Amino acid sequence: MIMAAEAYCQAIGTLQSHSYLNNFYHHQKLQNNFVRLKAKDFINSNGLSSRSSSSGQRNCGAIPSLSQTAVVDPVLSPSRSNSGDTYKKSNEASLILIRHGESLWNEKNLFTGCVDVPLSKKGIDEAIEAGKRISSIPVDVIFTSALIRAQMTAMLAMTQHRRGKVPIIMHNESEQARSWSQVASEDTKKQSIPVIAAWQLNERMYGELQGLNKQETADRYGKEKVHEWRRSYDIPPPNGESLEMCAQRAVAYFRDQIEPQLLSGKNVMISAHGNSLRSIIMYLDKLTSQEVISLELSTGIPMLYIFKEGRFIRRGSPIGPSEAGVYAYTRRLALYRQKLDDMFQ
Numbered sequence: 095m096i097m098a099a100e101a102y103c104q105a106i107g108t109l110q111s112h113s114y115l116n117n118f119y120h121h122q123k124l125q126n127n128f129v130r131l132k133a134k135d136f137i138n139s140n141g142l143s144s145r146s147s148s149s150g151q152r153n154c155g156a157i158p159s160l161s162q163t164a165v166v167d168p169v170l171s172p173s174r175s176n177s178g179d180t181y182k183k184s185n186e187a188s189l190i191l192i193r194h195g196e197s198l199w200n201e202k203n204l205f206t207g208c209v210d211v212p213l214s215k216k217g218i219d220e221a222i223e224a225g226k227r228i229s230s231i232p233v234d235v236i237f238t239s240a241l242i243r244a245q246m247t248a249m250l251a252m253t254q255h256r257r258g259k260v261p262i263i264m265h266n267e268s269e270q271a272r273s274w275s276q277v278a279s280e281d282t283k284k285q286s287i288p289v290i291a292a293w294q295l296n297e298r299m300y301g302e303l304q305g306l307n308k309q310e311t312a313d314r315y316g317k318e319k320v321h322e323w324r325r326s327y328d329i330p331p332p333n334g335e336s337l338e339m340c341a342q343r344a345v346a347y348f349r350d351q352i353e354p355q356l357l358s359g360k361n362v363m364i365s366a367h368g369n370s371l372r373s374i375i376m377y378l379d380k381l382t383s384q385e386v387i388s389l390e391l392s393t394g395i396p397m398l399y400i401f402k403e404g405r406f407i408r409r410g411s412p413i414g415p416s417e418a419g420v421y422a423y424t425r426r427l428a429l430y431r432q433k434l435d436d437m438f439q
């Protein structure tokens with residue numbers, strides 16, 4: 095776990111492992127206070143959520159009505175009597191961010207941007223490993239970019255989730271696509287997780303660099319110039335997007351479409367890209383345009399935030415379900431894992 099904490103701290107470019115470790119030591123105390131909830135609570139408690147996103151729909155034609163798809167997960171419901179309102183009252187939600195696993199172009203060291211390239215064999219393994227790390231963390235709705243490497247990562251990761259729900263891509267690109275992908279069974283819907291694909295979460299568009307080898311480009315234009323294109327905040331690569339431009343669409347989407355889900359208590363996973371996630375982390379962690387320059391994200395490492403009382407609290411990179419890890423941080427997460435243990439051991 096110490097290694098996981100350090101790896102995460104490296105990934106965010108800061109060193110705050112002491113607070114992570116303090117929370118780990120606090121775990122023993124917390125564990126003694128667990129209430130062991132019975133599997134029958136899971137079986138008896140359920141309900142359809144009637145809420146949909148309160149946000150505007152201006153960004154993307156692919157925004158589904160979550161009221162038709164999202165359900166209250168009874169594993170998360172503390173009481174059978176108020177299952178319909180659980181999320182509203184919980185005032186806490188998990189947010190998992192994951193950069194896709196290694197792609198075939200990452201492997202070849204090519205600028206990728208918005209070119210739609212699949213995962214490499216190593217990337218597939220990374221996505222499965224990431225899924226193991228988050229297998230005991232609740233997920234109610236998944237947002238991915240429109241690109242296959244992020245979607246593959248989300249889907250592969252969810253094959254490892256202990257809750258066993260099925261991630262289903264929402265097809266809202268046309269009325270026909272929406273109606274032809276309807277699920278007829280309410281029971282089946284309850285065992286599904288909506289997956290919403292949005293181009294706003296895509297990798298930054300790398301313009302004339304897309305498909306070029308990064309090393310050869312540095313040899314040709316100079317290391318400093320290429321570093322400026324790759325990591326400066328507001329200087330775009332030729333005919334591409336700067337990080338600032340990428341942030342404008344990614345953070346707007348996060349605020350308009352994802353934050354309302356968290357506010358209503360839904361647990362969210364976002365599977366996206368190095369630069370769209372750097373922009374979102376800049377927003378979550380209130381990084382300056384100078385600080386974000388040194389923020390690097392590894393492929394396939396999930397990062398957890400707790401959204402509570404309107405604030406995002408960074409909680410590191412979740413590790414295996416049998417270890418304390420992030421579950422020491424909140425009672426809600428600990429109870430969720432305990433219920434999974436009760437159900438599936």
Ligand SMILES: O=C(O)[C@@H](CO)OP(=O)(O)O
Nearest residue numbers: 204205206207297324368
């Ligand atoms: O090529 C890309 O699309 C990105 C991510 O792989 O590269 P960089 O890390 O240079 O922004």
